Amino acid sequence: MVAVAVLGEWRFFIEGSGEQCGDDWDMSDAAVVCRELGCGEAVDALGKSHFGSGPICMDDVDCSGSESRLKNCRSPVWGKHDCNETHNSGVICSGARLVLGSRCSGRVEVLHGESWATVCDADFNQQDAEVVCRELGCGSPVEVLGAAAFGRGKGQVWSEELQCRGTESQIHFCPKSSSLKHNCSHDNDVGLVCSESVRLVDGGSRCAGRVEVLHKGQWGTVCDDNWDMMDDAVVCRELGCGEAVDALSGAYFGSGSGPIWMDNVECRESESILKNCKSAGWGKHNCNHPKDAGVICSRVRLVGGSHCSGRVEVLHGESWVTVCDSDFDQQDAEVVCRELGCGSPVEVLGAAAFGRVEGQVWSEELQCRGNESQIHFCPKSSSLKHNCSHDNDVGLACSGDKRRLVGGPHACSGRVEKLHRNSWLPVCDADFNQQDAEVVCSWELGCGSPVEVLGAAAFGRAEGQMWSEELQCRGNESHMYLCQTSPSLKPNCSHNKDVGLRCSGHTQARLMNGSDSCSGRVELQYLSEWGTVCDVSWDMRAASVLCAQLKCGSSVAVLGSDWFGEGSGRIWADVFDCQGNETHLLKCPISSWSRTACSHKQDAGVICSGSSLASHEGGVRLSGGM
Known part of the structure; x- marks a missing residue:
């Protein structure tokens, strides 16, 4: 790319051969250009050949804002357009930036040639601050801080004194002293706090209220058309106000006044500031103030x-x-x-x-x-x-930290989804492993142990947003909320990679053909089907867990099919490796389900202490017990 710069204002040419049409040109696209040129923040996206005209190479550019180069943004085929040369796009990038604070606070750095240089606190005053805050679209100065308040920079220290009058639109328009200054070090790097370019009004705190945006020195509102939690999240992030709690419409915090600057806002997760989100264009709307958007962020x-x-x-x-x-x-x-x-x-x-x-x-x-x-x-x-x-x-x-399985044949198999702010979000298969599955199946859902983790949308593709963090369970957590998550967002997953999971299954238990509900042949319901249990490895510890689960006291005896008769249908798990103190059979390790090595002549039976058989006068003679 070849760029022609006039004091920080850019008219750009693609591969030296043409310009960009102004159709759909917005701040997301401008942000990519400024990043590619190393020119700080995007200040304005301009159309109608503000900086002159030339041949057209690109039209209907659609940048997300995260691309490193303009050519990586979506647009029709190179050179195809329905524009004329009076619609060439323009960009204004900042010649100053603030580092190590928020977008509107930090160490002051000025673009000098191809490098960013820090500024000495002795050479920076209130008038200089006015210009920097204005250039960045950050309102007015709140505080000028010396002595490297935002950390020591590296490289060059700006060697001239800025002598702004305070009315300039950009720092590069300010006069500079003619004499060089060499007695400053990075211990004297100046910092600046501006008043931000977005604010929340009439909500009782700086983290809740009607959304107002500063544009060209004037505060205006945002229309609630298409305003949603994604837009809300960008505002909360820009203000450093924690999580987005609610996106409100209909002038929830009262109607504003003045211009309505933004309408049909469409933010994505990549934007750091609201101004970089797509919209109808500055001041373009079909709204009135009773539709002003509102935001509640958490403190x-x-x-x-x-x-x-x-x-x-x-x-x-x-x-x-x-x-x-x-x-x-x-x-x-x-x-x-x-x-x-x-x-x-x-x-x-x-x-x-x-x-x-x-x-x-x-x-x-x-x-x-x-x-x-x-x-x-x-x-x-x-x-x-x-x-x-x-x-x-x-x-x-x-309690809101929950999982569910969707799209499977029963409640214990399906696509893994996580509850996030009243929405269920699928999880990427690359971010989910056996340890995560252990916690979901055994503890979160009460579905036994994991049988299989399935990738590639095995249980169908979901729609909408995906869960953006990686679960990092150890597998022994008693609740999913105790699992760590990765601090970094993972945006490279699609619904083609929605992860699925099969758990061993939710079970119900009963005792059949005994004198009451606390004695009889052991039967378990697995995947909606009742079956018996083989007595080969069924022992007193497993029986104790079952009796406690059925609220039948403790186990008195483990018996064979000669006591309670043979069952019919499936024969379920043949090994429950219980310790005896578990609260549910599902908490015991199970060798596998649907074993065929046994016959119904080996169906296990149990007598619990709560049964009339256990308290029968003179007792009962128990054969085959342990």
């Missing part, structure tokens, strides 16, 4: 587990802090689970159950009543608590 998050389980962290100012286990109770847990859309609390876990971190521990005690909608509405104690360490970081598991 609490769960870390180190899965979405609905982990270490509790609360947003305090601009930082996430942990909570002491002695200052967190069931009422606090109710609010956290509710705020995250994760159902109700299952377990509060102390002693850093989800790992220790560094940084601040929340110094006040939460005193939630349990009915608050968000954690920041809870009262706090007035006295500070300083005697807690990260060894006491509290963890929480909520």
